Amino acid sequence: MQFFVDTADIAEITDLAATGMVDGVTTNPSLILKSGRDIIEVTREICAIVPGPVSAEVAATEFEAMVAEGRALAEIADNIAIKVPLTWDGLKACRVFADEGRMVNVTLCFSATQALLAAKAGAAFISPFIGRLDDIGLDGMDLIGEIRTIYDNYGFATKILAASIRTPNHVRDAAMLGADVGTMPPSVLRALAKHPLTDKGLETFLADWAKTGQTIKAAG
Ligand code: E4P
Numbered sequence: 001m002q003f004f005v006d007t008a009d010i011a012e013i014t015d016l017a018a019t020g021m022v023d024g025v026t027t028n029p030s031l032i033l034k035s036g037r038d039i040i041e042v043t044r045e046i047c048a049i050v051p052g053p054v055s056a057e058v059a060a061t062e063f064e065a066m067v068a069e070g071r072a073l074a075e076i077a078d079n080i081a082i083k084v085p086l087t088w089d090g091l092k093a094c095r096v097f098a099d100e101g102r103m104v105n106v107t108l109c110f111s112a113t114q115a116l117l118a119a120k121a122g123a124a125f126i127s128p129f130i131g132r133l134d135d136i137g138l139d140g141m142d143l144i145g146e147i148r149t150i151y152d153n154y155g156f157a158t159k160i161l162a163a164s165i166r167t168p169n170h171v172r173d174a175a176m177l178g179a180d181v182g183t184m185p186p187s188v189l190r191a192l193a194k195h196p197l198t199d200k201g202l203e204t205f206l207a208d209w210a211k212t213g214q215t216i217k218a219a220g
Helices: 010-017 029-035 039-049 063-074 088-099 112-120 130-135 140-154 168-176 186-191 196-212
Strands: 002-006 024-026 054-057 080-085 103-109 125-128 159-162 181-184
Touching: 002 010, 002 186, 010 039, 010 186, 024 181, 029 039, 039 054, 039 063, 054 103, 063 080, 063 088, 080 088, 088 103, 088 112, 103 112, 112 125, 112 140, 125 140, 130 140, 130 168, 140 159, 140 168, 159 168, 168 181, 168 186, 181 186
Parallel strands: 002 024, 002 181, 024 054, 054 080, 080 103, 103 125, 125 159, 159 181
Antiparallel strands: none
């Protein structure tokens, strides 16, 4: 499973990229607002830090304007994935971009039939929003499973990018169901490494090691 970070915070992206765990980045208008930065400038900086796909979302809702905005975003760097909403205009724009050889991330997906349309439109990524489905009393994981089955049935190459991830359990469950990518806030990526028994076990080992009085000398 690939890990993308869902943020436009340069300090967070830089810090996490150093772990070697960041395969890409997703942004959206709300995250750009939160960053307080100009979309072009901040996205250019992100693309220079992370070589993998960096999703930048169009703000237009009408086909022609979406195509114009998407092409402008794609000029930022070669690793841009143009993010379009799952509307008919977005799907039409997706087909245009895909035919031009550009990566497209179709976002705001809440049903398996929407995901089927995105794959048929040539999307590189489909973004089902797990957390937002959970928020309204549904189970976002059901959607991941449905999309996996449908894409496998027909051999679609579109990657399932599990989005709106809120917890490490979301990451585990999406991975169990075969999501290709999970995009998550920096806090969730950091939390993946945490376990109280790891902390407790390490504490005991360090205490016992100190009692041995030994040191391990560096090689060479
Ligand atoms: C994905 O690309 C979206 O930016 C993101 O995952 C949305 O998450 P949220 O529902 O927590 O805002």
